[in-house]
Amino acid sequence: MTGETEGLDLRNFGSGVVIVLAGAVLGLAAVVLTARRGMTEWPAALTFGGLIAVGEMVQFRVDRTRNRAPIATSAALGYCLLRGPEVAVPPDVAQIIAVTAVATAAGVLPRVVAGLAWDAVVSSRRLLSVGAAAAVFAAIAPTDLSWNGSWRHALPLCGAMILAVLSAAVLDAIVGAGQSTERHNKPFPAALRDEFGVMGRIGMAMAISGILLASGTSLAGLWAPPLVLVPLLLTQFAFRRYSSAQRTYRTTVRSMARSTEIAGFSSPGQNARTASLAVAIGNDLGLTPARMEALEYAALLSGVGQLALADPSPGGASLLRSREERQQAAEIGASIIERSGVLDHVAEIVRHSNDPYRQGRASNPDIPVESGIVNVSLAYEQLVGEGSGQTPGKAMENIGLGIGAEYDPVVVESLRRVVGRGFRF
Template sequence: MSLLRLVHGAAALAAAGSLGVTLWTGLGERGVALAFGALIAVGELTRWGGAQVRQAAPLGTAGSLSYALLGPDAGRPTPHGAAQVVTVVLAAALLGAVPHIWSGRTATPDHLARRVLTVGFAAVCFQPLYNKGAFASWSGSAYALLLITLLTLTALCDAVLAAALARCRTGWPFAACLREQLRGLLGIGFAVSATGGVMALAVAVVGLWALPVFCLPLLLTQLSVRRYAAVRATYRQTIASLARATEIAGCTPAGHARRVAALSLAVGRDLGLTGHELTVLEHAALMHDIGQLSLVDPVPAGATAGLPPEEQRRIALLGGAVVRQTGVDAAVAVVVERQADPCGEQPLAARIVRAVNAYEERTRDAGPEDALRALEELRLGTAGDYAPDVVESLARVLAQPRLWREGSPAGAGERRTALSDPVPGWVTHG
């Protein structure tokens, strides 16, 4: 948490210093500041909502980057400095964030800290040199290349900062968080940075009328991605409903699949899985017992970990066949089918599901001593049944309950914080 306080403190110091300088020197080019402030505020109002950890305001971010890298306005030099950029961006972001703060739907302090620090970084790299005339002789492709370079550095800075904040808030491995953030640069992150750079270049030529023109494509893209996210959410709810079929049929105890999925996700994060890998792991963990629906004689209490290996494999193959008929990703069916294979031949997701399922079955309605005993039994089984790295990861996760209790799969009426977010492209710019 010391890193979290450091980031927030640095952002607060930068914001206070910028505000002080702006109040002392006065607000230059008020029309330009008002136009960009309105754009950023609208972008914050349309920020990606919901209960995900990762929030996104692509329109607000593009406007902030454009203002930070703004040189001339319709050929006329603009005298605003880095301090004014940070002040205007912060004021507009706060104004647009009021509804989100009021509804409690977003981690506003982290969001604003990232915005202040990343925009401040871009503005400090560009505005002082521009105001001194260092880029006066730059034109055409050279000037565009300069903006692209600064946008790339800013995006990388933001990715590192976002990964650090995610590590502080969730306890997930920093490397996994950083990979997820960098993956977002190839999606909407590239579109946001490109839009910010193009707006800065367009305003330099045609003036402020370029802002609404170049914002429209990004706004339409945001609406399309929201629809896509709604479809994915419905898809996830369908999988969660299929997973409950074994509970409704009395094959497994209530909540078993949800608990296995929550723990599996936490173990997967601890082992460095990200993005699609976590999505496959979550879906496979939810549906890992679905093969029991094909059995004539139900397994007592749905506990498959204690069955003979041949019977475990038969149930796993039946489950994989059912999953394939549902139209779910074939990778999910593979994990379900191979969860009972010899440990050395299993993919990592199957190893995780197998170990977590065995632990959950051993600790149903158990006390702390029984949980420790179950974990020790898994350690003793690492000679052949369970992967040692998975068991040790499970032990680390169990030592920090918040990592998996907060990461329960969606569809169970719980807040979703998994990295397997339906829209991985919205990672970078929050």
Template sequence: MTGGVRGAGVVHATAAGLLAVALAAVALRGIVEPGVALAFTALIALGECVRITLPGDREQAPIGAAGALAYALLGPLRGLPTAHGTVQVVAVTGTGLLLAWLPGLALIRRTSRRPHRRPPWADPARRDSAARRLLGVGFAAAVFQPLYNGALVDRFSPQGPAYGVFLTAVAALAALCDASLAALLRCSATGLCFPAALEDELRSLFGIGSAIVATGMLVSLAAGEVGLWALPLFCTPLLLAQVSFRRAAAVRATTGQTIASLARATEVAGYTPHGHARRVADTACALGRELGLGTPELALLEYAALMHDVGQLSLVEPVPDGATALLPCAEQRRIARLGSEVISRTGVPRQVAEQVARLADPCAGPAGGDGSVALAARIIRVANAHDDLLTAARGRGVGEAVGRLQALEVLRLGRGRVYDARVVDALARVGGQGRG
């Protein structure tokens, strides 16, 4: 984790140094085409002020990102060549990011009674996003602007297909650069291995990321014909897409509240120990990350882990300490089936109910059906058994460290027969710390 923090520090320091150099250079030589620079600065700042939260708790500013990419790829404007260059692109993007923090500062001052609110520069996610934006846009500008200003792009017409292919290639490289930086910063924050984090970030490009890249390219192309009117013309659809994402986020929040209520029901009714569902979910997510699950799979895994004991509400007498892992297999399967039936009526994704239904499946041999569902169920089974065994050890007065060793030894005895061997090995690597 120390190496990860150091890696994030390098990214932040590089972005800050690049912005300082760019601002100093622009201050010395002056602003080229100040009206155009001001328009893109305003667009980037506005886009940063209307951010959205994507699945996996990712914050994104689609309009700001598209505006910055469009300025980096801006060639002709109303048929006339531009000459702002790479340094000014970085300066304009950085200025827009800094200006976006001012409304946040004013809002914080007006709501000073809410101590949990922090200024944008104190938010690690906002700092990561700003660093990624500067470095990604700087990379795109460094590829495009020298070729454009050096007249190498003049070999093909800005109205021809070759120019569009060139812009697409540069935009794709910029998107890959941004995804790599996002994966590196995510590894620094969570300890996830870089290949798994990069795969997850590349998957997200097919969502809002592709819309951002497409909008940035369209703005840069359309500006060659209609000038700065291309900014509101092509950014409005992206704004409407943000509204749809916000509605989807509201639906996810409602689902989360439903899941939290069901998870607490077993604790309130006295069927499971306090905090058991949360501990199992944290351990399951840690194991899922160790096994390379992406953000969508981890979200479903967390939901199923939180609700894995709902079936116990059907029991006449609670299981001692809620330790279903110590029950006969037939009883475990019955509880899992009943829990799945309850979950399927709550409106949560069907994969969650399927994962809970398969919690007591035998682990000998290959998984049948949906492999991702089977793996998630096996992860939850190990995480649940681990917490049940730890709870039993505490009841016997065994110390925490000794209890973890004993629990891991019991799980290893059932490795490949009762519990999935890959999951047990992953638990040994993460130490059962339950990192959420």
């Protein structure tokens, strides 16, 4: 399932239900508490709440796993960090959470009416992270902000801002890693590594924008948000361009993969099934997102070299061909992929995807493990896929006979775990 779907995005649900409920309870409690205490600094609340709502309305899917709303996240963090001469009464933790919750709901409503995709889990995660940042900042931020002429005086406040943002990032990364472990059976340390990698690329831009929003508003008043909004919009534009490029890239690869099915060199859906199994194994082995993407593309394109062979394999069963024919097809496929100029790593995976383990990776560690994953995935698909007739147990038995000679033992063991968890094409 790729791209945006209409309505509520349910793919994160499972532990996601707990996250949504936690966010809803936290937001509702904050709204009730703030209503009893009364709001402070209404102009700032309306300004930052408006930014959060707009950011939520224009959220988008950037990495196939979650929606992104950089404007909403930056504005929410900025509202957390308000403290300075232009902020007479800084908002307390409950008010920060309440404004974020109400603004998020206001931003989501137009998407619901329009039937656009929205991710309740991601919105709830943002609310929980903002709550953590607000609590940390309230606990450690200095209250005496009188200027004494020295820049050193600002260091404690800057330090408090950075620690608050880091607390939000760490909480969100832990929650995200837990979800990835649940949904994709990825080892938690690897999932946490991936989350911090995303934080380093995308989260840092949102955190810096939030700090700039807070600092500018605290020093210059509500004249600052419109000025800081320009780099925020540029960040949003850059993220959307990246997301669009990813979708185009993926569509192109899938179109190339379908060429073998159209020509009769692979059975309908064979490449997609092989890729889905390869991705499941890659997740089990804890590969990085960049390697996972290359693995998926390599699995999709692993049969493209067969187009150079004289005749299709019966039913797309390339395993029925001789070793020489399969390796020739892999080499031709790698050469075709290399001509794109942007899929070199994918080409290397495909080039070795038919190498026997004993003559390949066992003696040459430079051969990527992804090649062994594609080899095993294709073998399992051809044994279990549509029209093959073998049960998963029988297929595992046949593949097990080739452990250490034809197939990488590490990959086969991962396949056992994936199949044992009930993987189905």
